[in-house]
Amino acid sequence: MDGDILIQILVASIAAGTPFVYAALGELVTEKSGVLNLGVEGMMLVGAISGFIAMAKSGSLLVAVLCGMTAGALMALIFAVLTLTLMANQVASGLALTIFGVGLSAFLGLKYTSIALPGVPELHIPFLSDIPVAGQLLFSHDILIYSSLVLFGFISWFLYKSKAGLILRGIGEAPKSAHALGYNVIGIRYLAVLFGGAMAGLGGVYLSVAYTPMWVEGMVAGRGWVALALVVFASWRPLRVMAGAYLFGGITIAQFHIQGFGIEIPSQLLSMLPYIATIIVLVLISRDQKSIRLNSPASLGLTYHPNNQ
Amino acid sequence: MGSLVVPSPFLFRFQVKTIKTKSFVGLLIPLCAVLLALALGAVMLLSLGANPISGYATMFGAAFGSVEGFSETAVKSIPLLLVGAGICIAFRANVINIGGEGQMVMGALLSTSVALTFPSVPSLLLIPMVLLAGAIGGAFWGAIAGALKAYFNVSEILSTIMLNIVAVQFMNFLLRGVMIDPGEVARGTGIPQTMRLTENADLPILLEGMRMHLGVPIALFVAFGAYILLWRTAMGFRLRSVGYNPHASRYAGISVPKNVTAALAFSGAMAGIAGAILVFGSESHRMVTDGGSTGFTGSAGFNGIVVALLAGLHPLWSIPSALLFGGMLVGANALQRAAQVPSALIIALNGLIVVFVVSSEYFKQRSLYAGQVDLADDESTETEGEDNE
Numbered sequence: 001m002d003g004d005i006l007i008q009i010l011v012a013s014i015a016a017g018t019p020f021v022y023a024a025l026g027e028l029v030t031e032k033s034g035v036l037n038l039g040v041e042g043m044m045l046v047g048a049i050s051g052f053i054a055m056a057k058s059g060s061l062l063v064a065v066l067c068g069m070t071a072g073a074l075m076a077l078i079f080a081v082l083t084l085t086l087m088a089n090q091v092a093s094g095l096a097l098t099i100f101g102v103g104l105s106a107f108l109g110l111k112y113t114s115i116a117l118p119g120v121p122e123l124h125i126p127f128l129s130d131i132p133v134a135g136q137l138l139f140s141h142d143i144l145i146y147s148s149l150v151l152f153g154f155i156s157w158f159l160y161k162s163k164a165g166l167i168l169r170g171i172g173e174a175p176k177s178a179h180a181l182g183y184n185v186i187g188i189r190y191l192a193v194l195f196g197g198a199m200a201g202l203g204g205v206y207l208s209v210a211y212t213p214m215w216v217e218g219m220v221a222g223r224g225w226v227a228l229a230l231v232v233f234a235s236w237r238p239l240r241v242m243a244g245a246y247l248f249g250g251i252t253i254a255q256f257h258i259q260g261f262g263i264e265i266p267s268q269l270l271s272m273l274p275y276i277a278t279i280i281v282l283v284l285i286s287r288d289q290k291s292i293r294l295n296s297p298a299s300l301g302l303t304y305h306p307n308n309q
Numbered sequence: 310m311g312s313l314v315v316p317s318p319f320l321f322r323f324q325v326k327t328i329k330t331k332s333f334v335g336l337l338i339p340l341c342a343v344l345l346a347l348a349l350g351a352v353m354l355l356s357l358g359a360n361p362i363s364g365y366a367t368m369f370g371a372a373f374g375s376v377e378g379f380s381e382t383a384v385k386s387i388p389l390l391l392v393g394a395g396i397c398i399a400f401r402a403n404v405i406n407i408g409g410e411g412q413m414v415m416g417a418l419l420s421t422s423v424a425l426t427f428p429s430v431p432s433l434l435l436i437p438m439v440l441l442a443g444a445i446g447g448a449f450w451g452a453i454a455g456a457l458k459a460y461f462n463v464s465e466i467l468s469t470i471m472l473n474i475v476a477v478q479f480m481n482f483l484l485r486g487v488m489i490d491p492g493e494v495a496r497g498t499g500i501p502q503t504m505r506l507t508e509n510a511d512l513p514i515l516l517e518g519m520r521m522h523l524g525v526p527i528a529l530f531v532a533f534g535a536y537i538l539l540w541r542t543a544m545g546f547r548l549r550s551v552g553y554n555p556h557a558s559r560y561a562g563i564s565v566p567k568n569v570t571a572a573l574a575f576s577g578a579m580a581g582i583a584g585a586i587l588v589f590g591s592e593s594h595r596m597v598t599d600g601g602s603t604g605f606t607g608s609a610g611f612n613g614i615v616v617a618l619l620a621g622l623h624p625l626w627s628i629p630s631a632l633l634f635g636g637m638l639v640g641a642n643a644l645q646r647a648a649q650v651p652s653a654l655i656i657a658l659n660g661l662i663v664v665f666v667v668s669s670e671y672f673k674q675r676s677l678y679a680g681q682v683d684l685a686d687d688e689s690t691e692t693e694g695e696d697n698e
Contacts, residue, residue: 038466042660078664088667091405091466092618096667099611100660106653107353217653218601225470232464268482275471279457286462 005260007136009253014137014145015211017249019044019203019220021148023227024234024241025155026199031231032159033192034172034299038094039079040200041224042101047072047201048208049109052215055117055208061143064209065202072201073194075101080193084186087303102218109215117213120144144206151199156238168192172297175304185304200224222275229278233285235295251277339619342665343633350658359648367647368640378639380521384590386635387528388413388583388606392613393631394535394624395579401539401622402572403552408454408469409580409610411476412447416581417588417605418480419446421488421503421596424589428507435509439585440527447581448574450476455573459566465573473610477601484598502597512590524586531579535624538575548572580610607638608656615663634659 023040030037037043051068055061075097082093120142129139159165168188171178175185207223208215226248234240255270286292351361372382392409399406420443427435454472457463481501490504512523539545550558551568559565587605588596598605616634620626641655 082664082668086668092663092667095405095407095614096618096660096663098660099615099663100657102611103653103656103658103660107651107657110651110653218603222470222474225467229467229471232467266482266486268478268485272475272478275474279463279468279471282463282467283457283461286464289462292462 005257007133009250009257010137011141012253013246013250014141015249016252017246018145018148019207019211019223020227020230020245020248021152021242022203022206023200023224024230024245025148025151025238026196026203027227027231028234028236028238028241029155029159029168029199030192030196031236031300032172032297033168033189034175034297034302034304035083035189035193036090036094036301037076037079037097037193037196038091038228039075039097039101039224040196040227041220041222042098042105043072043075043197043200044204044207044220044224044227045101045105045218046075046108047204048220049105049112049204049215050201051205052112052117052208053108056112056115061120061209065144065205068201068205068209069198070201072204073198075201076193076197079197080190083303084189084193087305090301090303098224106217109217112215113217115214117209119213120210142210144202144210148206152238152242159238169297172299175299179306186306189304200227203227226274226278229282232292232296233278233281235285235291236297237295248274248278335621338669339621339630339666342619342662342669345665346658346661349661350654353654353657354650357650357654359650364644364648364650368644369636370640371643372636372640376516377519380516380519382632382636382639383525384520384522384635385607385638386631387524387586387590388609389613389616389634390528390532390627390631391579391583391586392609393616393620393627394532395576396614396617397620397622397624397627398535398539398548398579399572399576400617401552402548402568403555404455404458404569404572404576405466406451406454406469406573406576407466407611407614408451408472408573408577409583409613410606410608411469411473411610412450412577412580413584413587413606413610414473414476414480415450415584416443416445416447416578417584417596418483418488419443419581420585421506421588424506424510425488425503428509430509432509432511432513435507436512436523436589439510439589440582443581443583443585444578445581447584448578451573451575451577451580452570455570456566458573459569469573477598480598480605481600484596488596490595500597501600502593503595506589506594506596508594510589511594512586520592522590524590527582527586529628531582532624532627535575535579539624544571548575580613583609583613612659615659618663618666 023044027037027040047068050071051064054067055064058064078100079093079097082088082096083090122140122142123146125139129135131139159169167178167183171183171185171188179185203223204220207219212219230241230244230248233244251274255267255273258265258270259267347365351365354361354364371378373379392413396406396409420439423439423442424435427438430438450472454465454468457468458465484501484503485499488503489499490502492504493500493502515521515523515525537545539549547558547563547568548571550561550563551565552572555565558568584606588594596605612634616627616630619633620630637655637658641652644650645652
């Protein structure tokens with residue numbers, strides 16, 4: 001195999017994995033607080049179109065990112081009100097959010113389907129990006145990819161090294177105990193859900209502004225669901241989320257190159273590959289129920305009633 | 310099989326109403342949800358510069374105002390009703406089936422290949438054959454996710470979504486490959502569709518000059534069957550029992566894994582029948598793909614969930630619920646023609662209706678608590694699923 005092509009594939013895998021990094025890390029924080037938000041796909045779509053519109057109107061990446069994150073957070077707010085204040089079922093509310101997001105994004109994006117954006121320039125870090133192989137692999141990406149790495153560092157530190165992270169995880173494990181200690185379970189869960197929404201929105205912005213700079217209806221194409229699967233795959237740990245995201249990005253990219261190596265497989269069958277891989281990985285991971293139970297937040301998906309002590 | 314004893318993060322309980330709320334409250338809540346969603350839709354219409362009152366009049370007039378319109382609405386409601394009734398079965402067994410899209414596609418593919426293989430079988434035999442093939446195709450696709458959940462603990466929410474995408478690519482593969490219309494290849498146009506399927510498999514039109522075809526009574530019949538299955542058979546009792554309390558069911562000798570698989574298979578079978586009816590009741594009488602799933606299914610696999618939730622997970626209430634959403638689809642097209650209002654608005658409205666239906670749980674629970682305060686102390690009013698994990 002040609003070394004250059006291999007590097008190209010790896011670089012492309014990092015880009016393809018980045019939307020998963022954002023969405024899955026956001027969902028990780030949400031789930032660590034004990035809330036399961038199945039609306040990732042919907043939040044990503046609304047984030048993607050909002051960021052796209054902002055980018056088309058303002059031309060500023062910063063504005064696009066902020067708009068996308070706000071839109072994602074607003075979608076998450078609907079979910080938070082439903083599940084945390086009105087104590088609705090989290091699964092049904094998450095589904096509702098996705099169905100709503102699919103429709104809303106299609107509606108908002110009607111006038112933007114035929115516009116192409118310039119995309120986000122790669123940021124070549126001087127000297128470092130000139131290093132052969134490593135320079136291309138690590139130091140010549142666009143800014144959103146670097147910021148996703150910063151986000152990863154921040155979340156790893158926050159969850160495991162900060163007091164606030166400890167409280168968040170405590171609430172996910174034992175909300176009643178946390179409540180008894182005087183922590184505001186509902187309030188902190190609100191913040192976690194909003195953060196997850198903002199990150200899903202940012203993942204959407206990365207897709208519509210940087211990865212493929214255009215708007216296509218339903219362009220998230222199941223990535224939100226894959227991000228949810230990645231959190232399970234990673235057994236709720238940030239480093240494994242990153243590994244899973246890039247692995248999945250790699251599988252997505254590999255399908256474009258397999259035919260280049262002279263292997264005759266119809267493209268439709270190759271497009272199934274990432275999704276079949278997800279199912280297989282889920283089988284391997286979920287089979288061991290003990291490890292799932294040990295790693296998943298104990299109160300995940302359960303409605304918390306502050307008054308029913 | 311100790312499979313479901315350990316609580317898994319993706320094992321949730323839909324709060325199935327066991328305590329009867331006053332029937333008028335039960336009816337009022339979905340009505341309010343729909344009205345609230347329509348009110349928000351009116352705001353969206355206003356933002357588009359359209360008059361909401363005349364807009365809704367156009368919509369509902371087109372959907373329910375004439376026999377032609379109603380016949381169109383009924384046809385649009387078929388897949389919604391079938392998927393919705395199937396969702397009722399799955400959700401009652403506490404299995405979250407989001408795989409309606411994929412199950413419809415697989416049902417349609419299998420029934421289409423039956424029609425392609427046996428074109429000369431007489432209608433009286435061929436129509437039941439293609440419907441059965443549809444059911445088998447959908448049931449098979451559903452049972453995969455069911456078995457993965459039952460025996461490998463894989464979240465069916467995630468596996469059904471993944472299987473949807475796999476099914477759509479499989480459809481694209483077949484319709485561009487072995488099942489493509491030879492005429493398309495000869496002409497070099499290569500539209501991914503089958504040839505005109507045998508007339509023997511056409512679902513007969515019931516009203517002269519209109520769209521209403523045999524699929525409508527079939528869908529009603531199947532929805533009624535779902536009701537009988539759930540509440541009048543031992544199988545249905547086992548399904549509901551597993552959904553309500555898997556531990557108690559296991560001690561009572563009910564196999565949880567088998568029933569989880571069965572619930573997804575039943576649910577998939579209904580979606581598969583919907584897929585078959587979409588093919589054989591279509592105006593072109595062939596199966597066509599646009600590369601995605603929505604082109605073929607019209608998102609009925611997802612909207613069926615909305616139908617079932619609005620119907621309170623009851624197959625018979627799914628009938629009016631499906632008619633409402635079918636009518637909204639027909640009305641949306643009319644609205645698009647009359648006032649250039651994009652039909653995507655209606656998809657957003659569907660989502661809003663679910664949002665409101667879901668949030669109405671709160672009010673149901675509140676009225677439930679209120680009714681119980683006198684009867685029991687605080688401890689036992691906890692009816693929520695939190696502790697019966």
